[in-house]
Amino acid sequence: MAKPVSIEVWNPNGKYRVVSTKPMPGTRWINLLIEQDCRVEICTEKKTILSVEDIIALIGNKCDGVIGQLTEDWGEVLFSALRRAGGTAFSNMAVGYNNVDVNAANKYGVAVGNTPGVLTETTAELAASLSLSAARRIVEADEFMRAGLYDGWLPNLFVGNLLKGQTVGVIGAGRIGSAYARMMVEGFKMNLIYYDLYQATRLEKFVTAYAEFLKASGEKPVTWKRASSMEEVLREADVISLHPVLDKTTYHLVNKERLAIMKKEAILVNCSRGPVVDEVALVEHLRENPMFRVGLDVFEDEPFMKPGLADMKNAIVVPHIASASKWTREGMATLAALNVLGKIKGYPLWSDPNRVEPFLNPNVPPPAASPSIVNSKALGLPVSKL
Numbered sequence: 001m002a003k004p005v006s007i008e009v010w011n012p013n014g015k016y017r018v019v020s021t022k023p024m025p026g027t028r029w030i031n032l033l034i035e036q037d038c039r040v041e042i043c044t045e046k047k048t049i050l051s052v053e054d055i056i057a058l059i060g061n062k063c064d065g066v067i068g069q070l071t072e073d074w075g076e077v078l079f080s081a082l083r084r085a086g087g088t089a090f091s092n093m094a095v096g097y098n099n100v101d102v103n104a105a106n107k108y109g110v111a112v113g114n115t116p117g118v119l120t121e122t123t124a125e126l127a128a129s130l131s132l133s134a135a136r137r138i139v140e141a142d143e144f145m146r147a148g149l150y151d152g153w154l155p156n157l158f159v160g161n162l163l164k165g166q167t168v169g170v171i172g173a174g175r176i177g178s179a180y181a182r183m184m185v186e187g188f189k190m191n192l193i194y195y196d197l198y199q200a201t202r203l204e205k206f207v208t209a210y211a212e213f214l215k216a217s218g219e220k221p222v223t224w225k226r227a228s229s230m231e232e233v234l235r236e237a238d239v240i241s242l243h244p245v246l247d248k249t250t251y252h253l254v255n256k257e258r259l260a261i262m263k264k265e266a267i268l269v270n271c272s273r274g275p276v277v278d279e280v281a282l283v284e285h286l287r288e289n290p291m292f293r294v295g296l297d298v299f300e301d302e303p304f305m306k307p308g309l310a311d312m313k314n315a316i317v318v319p320h321i322a323s324a325s326k327w328t329r330e331g332m333a334t335l336a337a338l339n340v341l342g343k344i345k346g347y348p349l350w351s352d353p354n355r356v357e358p359f360l361n362p363n364v365p366p367p368a369a370s371p372s373i374v375n376s377k378a379l380g381l382p383v384s385k386l
C-alpha cells in the first residue's frame, strides 16, 4: 500500500475534484479551474517521479480528472483507478504522450489531453541553441575559460563549423521540426533537406519565398529538398535535428548503421524523445569520431545517461528543458487544465489543436472547449464550431 502523498488544496468546497500530480507554473490554470467550481489538489511530494502507487493514492475514491506529467506511466492500472473514482478526464502537461496507453484510456472512456502549439517555438529555439552550441563548441570553450586555461588568442583555438551555406536536415517536419527548420534556414542561410511521412507544404513554401527574397537582394538563394528516405538526410546534412513523435516506427531510428552514414563532422540534435536514438551506439560513435558532435535534451533511460556519455567532450547534454520558457510552461499548464475542465463540463473539442492562442490570452476568458484531446474520435467527442 502506497504512503499517502502530500497535497495542497485550493477551493476545498468545489464540486469537481481535479488533481495535478505536480505543482505547475503560474496561477491562471488554478484560477480557471476554481472559477468553474473545481476543488484543485496539487501533489507537493518532494519525489520527482511519482510511482503508479503514488498516483493511485492521489486519485483516491472520488476524482473527476487528473493533470499528469510525461514522467508517469499512464496505462491500464491508472485509467481503471481513475474510472473507478468517477473520472473521465486526463491530460498530460506535454505535447508528447508516449507515456500514455491511449487504448487503455479508450477502454475506460477517459479523454487524453495534450498541449500542442504552445511549446513549438520554445522547443525549436532550444534545438537551434544546441545546434549552435555544438557547431561553435560553446560548452567546451566555457569550461576551458572557467578552468583558467585561456592564456591568449590562438588561430586554432576552438575552431568549429560555419553554418551559413551548409545543409540542415530535419527528421520529422511537424510543428516543431518545421519551426526549427525555418530558424536555421532564415537565421543562418542554411539549405534544407527534410524527411517526414507527410509533405511539409507550408515549410516548403516558406523556404521558396525566402530563396526568392535572397535572390532579389543579390544573395545566394537557399534551397530545400524533401528526401525520399531518412538515409538521404543523414548522408547529405551537416546538422541533423530529430523531431518525430516516439512510437514503434521511430524507436532507435538513429542506430549504429545510420550513424555510420553521417558525415564525420556532422552535428546531431535530439529534442524529441531519448529512445529515438540508440544511445549506446551513439556513445561509441562519439568516441570513435571526435569531430562528430551532439546536442541532447532527451535520453534513452531518462533521467539517466548511458555509460560514457557524460565523459564525451563532443556531447552537449541538458536535462529535458526544451519547452522550458516561462510563457510556454504557463501555457502548457493552462492547456492541460482546460483539457480536463472541458471534458468534465461536457464542452466540445476545439476544432484545431494547432491554433491554441485563444486559450492563452490572460485578459480574455478561454473558449468553452477542450484545446486538444488525442482520443476524441475513439470516444466520439463532439467538435466545436468555433
Ligand SMILES: NC(=O)C1=CN([C@@H]2O[C@H](COP(=O)(O)OP(=O)(O)OC[C@H]3O[C@@H](n4cnc5c(N)ncnc54)[C@H](O)[C@@H]3O)[C@@H](O)[C@H]2O)C=CC1
Pocket (backbone or CB within 6 Å): 095, 096, 097, 116, 117, 119, 123, 171, 172, 173, 174, 175, 176, 177, 195, 196, 197, 198, 243, 244, 245, 246, 249, 250, 271, 272, 273, 297, 298, 320, 321, 322, 323
Ligand atoms: N524535448 C522536449 O522538451 C520536447 C519534446 N517534444 C517531442 O517532440 C515531438 C514532436 O512534437 P510536434 O512537432 O508538436 O509534433 P507533430 O505531430 O507536429 O510532429 C511530429 C512529426 O513527426 C512525423 N513522423 C512521425 N513518424 C515519423 C517517422 N517514422 N519518420 C519521420 N517522421 C515521422 C509526423 O509525420 C509529424 O510531422 C513530440 O511528440 C514530443 O515527443 C515536444 C516538445 C518538447
Ligand SMILES: O=C(O)C(=O)CO
Pocket (backbone or CB within 6 Å): 070, 093, 094, 095, 096, 097, 119, 322, 323
Ligand atoms: O511536451 C513535451 O512533449 C515535452 O517533452 C515537454 O515539453
